Amino acid sequence: MSIPPPSGNQQPGDPYGPPPAHWPQGGQGYGPYGPTGSPYGPTGRPYGAPVSVNALAVAALALGVLCFLPAAGLVLGLIALRQIRRNGQSGRGLAIAGAALSSVGIALWAVALSTGVLSEAWEGFRDGAQGNESLSLRKGDCFDAPGGLEGDTYDVDRVSCAGGHDGEVFAVVTLPGGAFPGDAEITDIADERCYALQDQYAMDSWAMPADVDVYYLMPSRDSWRYGDRAISCVFGHSDAKAKLTGSLRGDPTTLDTDQVVFLSAANAVDAALYEEPEDTAEDDLAGHRAWATQVHDVMGEQIEALRGHSWPSGARKPVADLVKDMEDAREQWAKASTAGDPDTYYTHYDKAYAYVDGAATVTARKALGLATAPPAPGETEGGDSEAEV
Incomplete structure (x- = not known):
């Protein structure tokens, strides 16, 4: 048989004892944490407990502000909003801001990729990091060096060989990787290789002006750390204040x-x-x-x-x-x-x-359209100078 429930509005006994007299009676019951009937709030968090900030919302905002990996910032912002709704964490504004900024970042990256701006920006960044990218000269380049060809050279401006210029690159020697070999060893390599290569670029030594010297643009210890491994072998004027005019190139590209x-x-x-x-x-x-x-x-x-x-x-x-x-x-x-x-x-x-350099040599040269004035006795085909880059 069943036992009917007791009459009246009966409630189980409160294990914490009766509420104080000043608490309101009737309606919603009071528990030990307040007028909820439960020690937990609507999201299951105890009243009075600190509210945590969603970590993904913070990360999304950071990526959005920095415009770094904007796609990741957008994804993290959306995930953060979902977690905040589910867990009751704070940071909703951060997540929204991060997602919005990341969306703008994605649009900017798309524009940069389509217009080539990103490529130019990267080249500029790389030049600044390496410090001497403008010295990546090629064989046949003519250039002006604001600081001259002697001492340290940090920048050059490529110019036409037809006009006046400080130097003309006749060879580029690439050094192997590894630790910086030292200035003395690099200079020895430049001495050996550049003089051996000059006749391949300017084959007619009789056509070489007497006031032309051989210079080297060599890696410095600092530029070596950024991957600089090139020795540029350069023709320059023996007078530091004078310039060369016209190209000195005379090889199979210019001769018959x-x-x-x-x-x-x-x-x-x-x-x-x-x-x-x-x-x-x-x-x-x-x-x-x-x-x-x-x-x-x-x-x-x-x-x-x-x-x-x-x-x-x-x-x-x-x-x-x-x-x-x-x-x-x-x-x-x-x-x-x-x-x-x-x-x-x-x-x-x-x-x-x-x-x-006798008469027969002069006659044969004349017949072939080559220079016919031999170098003066004791005249060298250039000295040697070096510049670090």
């Missing part, structure tokens, strides 16, 4: 085939002659005889190269006469290579050198 063949042979012989021992024959006869053998062999190779080329009619006889002089000189180098004493050696040495 006949001129290239002739200059290649002449430069190969010159390179062998430049290897003459520093000591005299009296001090190093064996070294001089070995060098004479080397010159003899190189001249034989270049004689064959000149003979094997098909020359235009106006240059055939002049080149043939030059080859005859080279053969005579080669015989003298052969005798010098077997000389038994310094006096005999120098006798053949002087006869062998008589052909160098």
